[in-house]
Amino acid sequence: MSLNRDIEKLSMLDAKGHKLKIIPAEVTGHFRKYRDWTEAFLVLFFLILPWTKMNGIQTILLDIPSRKFAIFGLVFFAHDGPLLFFLLAILTIGLALLTTLFGRAWCGWACPQTVFIDGVYRRIEILTEGKYFDRRQLDRSPMSLNKFLRGSLKWFLFILVSSIIAHSFIAYFVGAEDLIKMIFADPRLNWWPFILVFSTTGALAFNFGWFREQFCIIMCPYGRFQSVLQDESSVTVAYDVARGEPRKGSADYGQKKGDCVNCFRCVEVCPTGIDIRNGAQMECIACTSCIDACDEIMVKVEKPKGLIRYSSLDGGGVKYLRARVISYTALILIAVMGLSYNIINRSPLEIFILRGKDAPYALNTAADGSLVLMNHMRLHLENQTFKEMNFKIEEPADWAPHGIHLTMPESDIHLPPGHFVMLHFFITAPRELVKGTGKFTTKLDVNGISKIFTIVGPTE
Ligand code: SF4
Ligand code: SF4
Numbered sequence: 001m002s003l004n005r006d007i008e009k010l011s012m013l014d015a016k017g018h019k020l021k022i023i024p025a026e027v028t029g030h031f032r033k034y035r036d037w038t039e040a041f042l043v044l045f046f047l048i049l050p051w052t053k054m055n056g057i058q059t060i061l062l063d064i065p066s067r068k069f070a071i072f073g074l075v076f077f078a079h080d081g082p083l084l085f086f087l088l089a090i091l092t093i094g095l096a097l098l099t100t101l102f103g104r105a106w107c108g109w110a111c112p113q114t115v116f117i118d119g120v121y122r123r124i125e126i127l128t129e130g131k132y133f134d135r136r137q138l139d140r141s142p143m144s145l146n147k148f149l150r151g152s153l154k155w156f157l158f159i160l161v162s163s164i165i166a167h168s169f170i171a172y173f174v175g176a177e178d179l180i181k182m183i184f185a186d187p188r189l190n191w192w193p194f195i196l197v198f199s200t201t202g203a204l205a206f207n208f209g210w211f212r213e214q215f216c217i218i219m220c221p222y223g224r225f226q227s228v229l230q231d232e233s234s235v236t237v238a239y240d241v242a243r244g245e246p247r248k249g250s251a252d253y254g255q256k257k258g259d260c261v262n263c264f265r266c267v268e269v270c271p272t273g274i275d276i277r278n279g280a281q282m283e284c285i286a287c288t289s290c291i292d293a294c295d296e297i298m299v300k301v302e303k304p305k306g307l308i309r310y311s312s313l314d315g316g317g318v319k320y321l322r323a324r325v326i327s328y329t330a331l332i333l334i335a336v337m338g339l340s341y342n343i344i345n346r347s348p349l350e351i352f353i354l355r356g357k358d359a360p361y362a363l364n365t366a367a368d369g370s371l372v373l374m375n376h377m378r379l380h381l382e383n384q385t386f387k388e389m390n391f392k393i394e395e396p397a398d399w400a401p402h403g404i405h406l407t408m409p410e411s412d413i414h415l416p417p418g419h420f421v422m423l424h425f426f427i428t429a430p431r432e433l434v435k436g437t438g439k440f441t442t443k444l445d446v447n448g449i450s451k452i453f454t455i456v457g458p459t460e
Helices: 030-051 081-102 105-109 112-129 132-140 145-174 176-184 191-211 214-219 221-229 289-300 323-344 397-402
Strands: 060-063 068-071 074-077 235-239 308-312 349-355 362-365 371-383 389-392 405-407 412-415 420-430 439-446 449-456
Touching: 030 060, 030 105, 030 112, 030 145, 030 289, 060 145, 074 081, 081 105, 081 221, 081 235, 081 323, 105 112, 105 221, 112 132, 112 145, 112 191, 112 214, 132 145, 145 176, 145 191, 176 191, 191 214, 214 221, 289 308, 349 449, 371 412, 371 439, 371 449, 397 439, 412 420
Parallel strands: none
Antiparallel strands: 060 068, 068 074, 235 308, 349 371, 362 371, 371 420, 389 412, 405 420, 439 449
């Protein structure tokens, strides 16, 4: 039996390479219902998230100019390389694992490209231009007042919605509170955010309103390499060739009658315009529309549902015990352990006392002729919070009986969020303090945190 493998060109292009306008038919059914709920939740989640706070900080904040980031209450700075590395590793390998198990489930169910096009922009299109057959007719018809008015209203709503999305998107980067202030301020005072919101609105309207699934096929890097993450056991949307072929109307139909009635309903509903009966294709975003469409037909022709269904190339269900599933899971566990270790050991205030880079000690002659020991030390302070910190460094009370003194050019320190400072200080003490051992261990208190260090000198 032969399948029609028309894979010489992309489904979205005509023979000359021009874009074909794809107007998919609406579909109802089991997966459609769950996708409606998922899309509604994800759109609200994306729009509301930047306006929420955890631990008093914006839930997700990616402030690139200030190099400070907040993710669900965790605060990162650009110098927190290991934290960011482990977090990105978990997300990237997690996506690879999901693809290996369930194919392009991310594309069909959770990718913002699919969620916004399917959950928002296509609904605006239905609202302004009608169901798919009306829209197809309108698209073919010459320009008229009706077509112009409907098209104008559609693009007005596209741009309005794009502007709302753009504001929420920018809030992830500049901070929601700052964004509100910028909205009500003179645009000339905030040129860059203003241009960013303006250009993002244009880019979103173009992408979600016109470019659409072409992005998934031509530009999305994940879409390009997802095929190498899948194998014969990956579960994805597939047509059951053994059951469906020979399809009605084909040359072989008669000796054996396949269940496919060749109604093309699965092609009609496909947003990328492909025929899933031609096998796994790069354009398929696993949106499940063809499953619902075909199930609807199967019910009408009184055949079992599932001619198109979630299935693996080898025909089995989800297989968890596979080399690549185990390897990805192990890598994720390692990254989770690395992230947990870094988070547990991360303090909001980093304090180190280091020795000066010059000689470990010096002996100076005091006014009374005695020898005074001097150590040059450095104090590293790092504010790892989003709040300003003030420090007052004072000589500990137990130093006086030993004759130890602190000399520090600045003892009142003000540290902005995410900043660090290296302060030099000098310890002076009687030479006798280290006599015999050559060292004396003590501590310095910084905002209630004690840091132990050693004063060194000659043993004699
Ligand atoms: S083939 Fe089916 S699952 Fe794939 S994009 Fe088309 S309608 Fe969606
Ligand atoms: S919807 Fe089902 S029956 Fe109709 S053409 Fe597609 S696979 Fe065949």
